[in-house]
Amino acid sequence: MGFFQKIIDGLRKTKQQIGFKLNELFKRGIFDEDFYDDLECILLSSDIGEDTTVDIIDELRERMRKDRVSDAKKANEYLRQVMADILGDEAFEFSTPCVIMVAGVNGVGKTTTIGKLANIFVKQGKSVVIAAADTFRAAAGEQLEVWANRAKVRIIKHEEGSDPAAVVFDAVSSAKSRGTDIVLVDTAGRLHNKKNLMEELKKIDRVVDREWPQADRKNLIVLDATTGQNAIQQVDVFNEAIDIDGIVLTKLDGTAKGGVVLQIKHDMDIPVYFVGVGEGIDDLLQFDAQSYIEGII
C-alpha cells in the first residue's frame, strides 16, 4: 500500500503543478535543469508524447539561448510560440458540392460530431444530407436520426446490417438530384487494426469517388481527447486507407488535453480543424491553436 500512497501523493503534486501551471514555473525566472524537468512533466502529462516533448524543449532552449531570454514573461511567450509553430492554423475549407466522410475508432464521438457539423453547415446557409453508413452498431441509425432532426437536415438510412457503401451510394444520388451542397457520411467505429473493416472503409471511399467525381472530398478522423499515444497509430492507419485531411478532437470539456495532436501535426502534418467541447449541438468549435495552447498548459 505504501507504493500506492506515494503515487497518490505524487499525483497531488503533479495536479498542483498543473494547477499553478506554467506561469508559476516561469515566474521562478530560473531556467535551469529543474525548470526543464518540470516543464517536461507538464507537457508529458498532456499526452504530448516523449518525442515531441523533447523536440519542444530543445527548440525552446535553442531559441531562448539565441535571444538570451531571461525574462519570465518572455520565456512563457516563447514556449507558446514553439507550440503554435507546430500546430499551425488552418481553417477547414472546401468547395461545394462536397462529400465529407467522418471516420474513427469506436466510441470517439463520430455520430455526435456529424450532428454538430451538420448544424454548423446549416447555419452557414448550406444544404446538408447525412448518410447513416454506420449500419453495424446497435441503434446507431436511430441515434443519428435524432441528431439529423436537431440540425434539421435530411438523412438517408438503411436497415441495420445492410451494406454501408449502398447507403452512401443512395445519399450521393439523392444529393446529386436535389443539388445538395454537402453529404456528411457517418461511418461505423472500427479499430484500425481490423483489416476487413478498413477495407470496407476504402470501398465506401471508392464509391464516392466513382459516383461523384465532380464533388470536393474531405475525410475527417475523430479523435477522443482522452486517447493517449495510440491516437498516432489510429491516424496513421486511417490515413493510409482513406487519406485523412484533418482531425476533429472531441471531449475536450473533460480534464484530458489531447496533446497527442501536436505529435500528429509534427510527424504527419495532419491539422486539427474542429474541437468538441460538450454534448450540445453548438458544442463544436473551429480549432484555434492559441486558445488550445492556453488550455493545455
Place this chain on the structure above:
Amino acid sequence: MALFSNLTDKINHVFSKLANRGALTELEIKDAMREVRRALLEADVNISVAKDFVNKVTQKAVGEEILKSLTPGQQVIKIVNEELIELMGSTQSKLGVSPKLPTIIMMCGLQGAGKTTMCGKLAMYLQKQGKKVLLCADDIYRPAAIKQLEIVAQKAKAGFFQMGQIDPTKIAKEGVKYAEKNGYDTVIIDTAGRLHIDQQLMDELKSIKKAVNVFETLLVVDSMVGQDAVNVAKTFDEQLDISGVIMTKLDGDTRGGATLSIKAITGKPIKFCGIGEKMEDLEPFHPDRMASRILGMGDVLTLIEKAQTAISEEDALKMARKMKEASFDLNDYLEQFENVAKMGDINQLVSMFPGAGKLKLGEQKIDEKQMQRNKAIILSMTKEERSNPRILNYSRRKRIAKGCGLDVSDVNKLIKQYETARDLMKRMMKTKKLPF
C-alpha cells in the same frame, strides 16, 4: 511500425556497451531505466506512476546478481516485468454475489468507453454461469442509448427493463422491483457516460447507488486512454468507491498503460477485458499478459518460461543441432507436437507471440483435433519412413491412411506441412537468430 521497437532490443543495446559482470550497479541501470520509462510513457502509463515505478525498480535492481543464463539486459527486463505483474494484482475476474438477491451491478464511466456493449457481454458471461440477468436502461441522455441496450439484451438473451427518459434513480428502483418480481437474480444497470468533473451527473450516480444497494460498481475504461486515466479513475473512485475496473477495446493495438495507472491510483482490481464486438468477447484480466503488453513484448517471457519447463535443455539442444544439420525428420516433427501439447493450449500459445494479433493465425484457430490426427498419421508410419520421409510413395501413403483411419489426402497434407516446416527451419537457421 518502427515507432515502438522492442524494449528488449533497446535495453540489450544499452547493455551491449558494457562488459558483462557479476552484479548490476546503479550507474549501469540508469540508461536502461530511461528506456523503461520511455516504454511506459509510450504505453500511456501516467508520468507520475512511471516515475515512481522506475525508482522502485532501480532500487530493487541495484546489486542484483545477474543469473548465469541471462544477459544483464534480460535480467533488468525480468525484474521490470515481475514488478509490473505484482503491481497489477492477481486475476480477480470474479463478480461478487450479494447476500440479498438480486445482485446489483452498476456500470459507469466516460462517454464512449463501451459501457452498453459491456453490459451485454457481462450478461452473457453471468448467464453462462446459470444466473438470470436483467439489463436496466439508465442512460436517459444519449440518443438511442435505450434502444441500443435493448438490442444488446436480445443478443445476450437477457431480460430488459426501461422506463424511457425519466429520473434514473427511479428507473433503477423500479428495475430492481421488476427483477424481484420476475425472478432475476442479477441486475446490470447501464448508466449514461459522463465526465468525472460533471458534479451534477456524478451525484446522480451516487443517488442511484444509494437507492438500490448496488453491490458491484464497475468503472468501464477505454484501454486507449492516455495520461488522463488517473484523473478519471481517481475521481470516480473517490465519489463512488468503485469495486473494480473493466478495460475495453483491448482488441486494438493499444499498449494499455492506463491499466497500470488506474490500478496504482485506485488500488481496485481490474476484473475483465473487452476484446471485440461480439457478445462473447470478454476475457478475465491476466496481469502477466498485460505487463508484457505494456512493455511491448507480447508474452515472450511467459512463452520462454513455459518452454523451459516443458522441454528439457537437452531436448532443445538436440533439436537445435538437428535444425542446423537440416536433418529434421518426421520423428522430430512428432516430438514437436508432443512438446507443444506439454506446453498447453496451442491457440493460447500462438497468441503469446509478439505480433501474433496481426497475423492471420489468431483468426483461423489452430485445431487441436487436427494435431491429434497428425500425430496418428505419423504413428502409423514405420520407423524407416519416419526417419526418411522421401521414401513415402503412393502405396505407402495408402497403407498409412488405412492405419490411422484417414484419407490419403490427409496424409499428403501432413507431409506437405512437414516439408514446409523443415524448409522454414532451414531458412531460420540461415538468418541469424530465433525470434527469442
